[in-house]
Amino acid sequence: MKRILSIFLGVLTAIGGFVDIGDLVANALAGARFGLSLVWVTALGVVGICLFAEMSGRVAAVTRRGTFDLIRERLGPRAGLLNLAASVLVTVLTFTAEIGGVALALELATSVNYLLFVPVVGFAVWLVIWRLTFSLLEDVFGLLGLALIVFAVALWQLNPDWGGLLHAIVAPHKPASEDLSTYLYYGVALFGAAMTPYEVFFFSSGAVEERWTAKDIATSRVNVFIGFPLGGLLSVAIAGCAALVLMPQGIEVATLGQVGLPVAVAVGKLGLAVAILGFFAATFGAALETGLSTGYSIAQYFGWQWGKFVRPRRAARFHVVVLLALIAAIAGVLTTADPIKVTEYSIVFSAVALPLTYFPILVVANDPVYMGEHVNGRLANVLGTVFLGVIVVVALASIPLMLLTAAGQ
Amino acid sequence: MTDETFELKLRLLDRQVVDPDGAMICKVDDVELARADDGGFVVTALLAGPLAxxxxxxxxxxxxxxxxxxxxxxxxxxxxxxxxxERVTELGSAVVLDRSRDELGIARLEDWMRTHVIERIPGSRHASE
Structure with missing residues (x-):
């Protein structure tokens, strides 16, 4: 019974923890401009993140080594360092976007300018990382993140033509008013949002934090293969709400408030309050994840002690790195750069950095010396290789598309 | 442990080094080699830190x-x-030593960060709750 409960909790936190500021913004933006014609990209991204999160979780459970530990081992110190630099830049940029997102959620709730919340949010993030155990922080913010189910409720309340919606999803049709390059650019953004590399660092390091062994592989599979797709459905619900309410009015999403607007229209004030709680939980949880991920990657590359499973004084360099990343992220938000714009750039740069993370994971998951009987099967390999191809194409296309479309203008 | 033949680059270089309890010490940043009597090489020491x-x-x-x-x-x-x-007891997904980091006295940056930064923050000695 206890085991079933813990699996159930794992699935719930995987759903609630799936969405972050990138998913919120990308899905609302894409829904408002392209309707449901880009849902297939989100679906593709969810398949990809499931595939590679399962692999990295399995690798971590068997070897008890985090992703960057293995990246350096496989790519050597030079390519490994280049990879580290790119990954840390993208993760800190995402960290900045998440902190901005938390502050924007608080602004929505209080009408006090978001910049005033930034130092408080930064301190709260640090305090949680410093004091709370890993599993507690994951459970609390994962469960609170379930508040975003209000978007699914809103979609229901809007009483759409379900057959029409389904048709728009399975037979995607680019709106005639939009260029193909803009359409593809938003596709890249959605893909980057669904597959953000930090999720893999966090997932595999989390497996080490929670002392998984080969016995936990089955539980991890349940979390990934049930939790992530359901989390992906929340993303689709956000896009669906935007497509039904914002698109007909010609509203383009530029603020977090506009992401929540359809909920206010469909469910009313109380629904909006729940949505704001969901925004807060999703971004705060992701801020913790990106902050920790920065520490994990750097410490794992250099072989330093890392993790929350030891007292902070036993992992001094790790905690200093997390603190420095937090300071950088806070400074980033305080430049008054629009957090929504920062988010857009962070997900596109995530798409660029994707192959750097996913290639080494595929290589290690295939290595029988490390993995023994838990090495990749044929299905995981075929799918993994096909996906790596997709990821490389997306990564190569992302920067040219960004320049061509002036970042989707 | 000392007699085994292995592929240096694949099994030793850039591996995580841990103590008997699994606490992380450093990476194998480089190795020190000596000529063996049979003309091959033997690893005499693991080297770590920025100079390696x-x-x-x-x-x-x-x-x-x-x-x-x-x-x-x-x-x-x-x-x-x-x-x-001689300190190495196992070569697996990590290199296991028979001593802890404090006993080996390596990683001065960690010690410096601990005394000058982390231990000055309240709660650094407590486990998370």
Missing amino acids: LGPRLPGRLGRWTVALARRWSEDPEPQPRRIPF
């Missing part, structure tokens, strides 16, 4: 790493941190 990693990084970055590490060292003849190969 620096020379393996490309160009200017590598030179700067070494130069900075030398400048900050209090030693007049700075050397990479050296762990004799």
Whole structure:
């Protein structure tokens, strides 16, 4: 019974923890401009993140080594360092976007300018990382993140033509008013949002934090293969709400408030309050994840002690790195750069950095010396290789598309 | 442990080094080799720290790493941190030693960060709750 409960909790936190500021913004933006014609990209991204999160979780459970530990081992110190630099830049940029997102959620709730919340949010993030155990922080913010189910409720309340919606999803049709390059650019953004590399660092390091062994592989599979797709459905619900309410009015999403607007229209004030709680939980949880991920990657590359499973004084360099990343992220938000714009750039740069993370994971998951009987099967390999191809194409296309479309203008 | 033949690059270089309890110590940044009687090489020590990693990084970055590490060292003849190969008890997904990091006395940066930064923050000695 206890085991079933813990699996159930794992699935719930995987759903609630799936969405972050990138998913919120990308899905609302894409829904408002392209309707449901880009849902297939989100679906593709969810398949990809499931595939590679399962692999990295399995690798971590068997070897008890985090992703960057293995990246350096496989790519050597030079390519490994280049990879580290790119990954840390993208993760800190995402960290900045998440902190901005938390502050924007608080602004929505209080009408006090978001910049005033930034130092408080930064301190709260640090305090949680410093004091709370890993599993507690994951459970609390994962469960609170379930508040975003209000978007699914809103979609229901809007009483759409379900057959029409389904048709728009399975037979995607680019709106005639939009260029193909803009359409593809938003596709890249959605893909980057669904597959953000930090999720893999966090997932595999989390497996080490929670002392998984080969016995936990089955539980991890349940979390990934049930939790992530359901989390992906929340993303689709956000896009669906935007497509039904914002698109007909010609509203383009530029603020977090506009992401929540359809909920206010469909469910009313109380629904909006729940949505704001969901925004807060999703971004705060992701801020913790990106902050920790920065520490994990750097410490794992250099072989330093890392993790929350030891007292902070036993992992001094790790905690200093997390603190420095937090300071950088806070400074980033305080430049008054629009957090929504920062988010857009962070997900596109995530798409660029994707192959750097996913290639080494595929290589290690295939290595029988490390993995023994838990090495990749044929299905995981075929799918993994096909996906790596997709990821490389997306990564190569992302920067040219960004320049061509002036970042989707 | 000392007699086994293995592929250096695949099984030793850039691996995580841990103590008997699994606490992380460093990476195998480089190794020290000696000629064996049969003409092959034997690993005599694991090398760690910026003075070992620096020379393996490309160009200017590598030179700067070494130069900075030398400048900050209090030693007049700075050397990479050296762990004799006799300390190694297991070569698996990590390299396991028979001593802890404190007993080996390596990683000065960790000690410095601990005394000057982390231990000054309340709660650094407590486990998370």
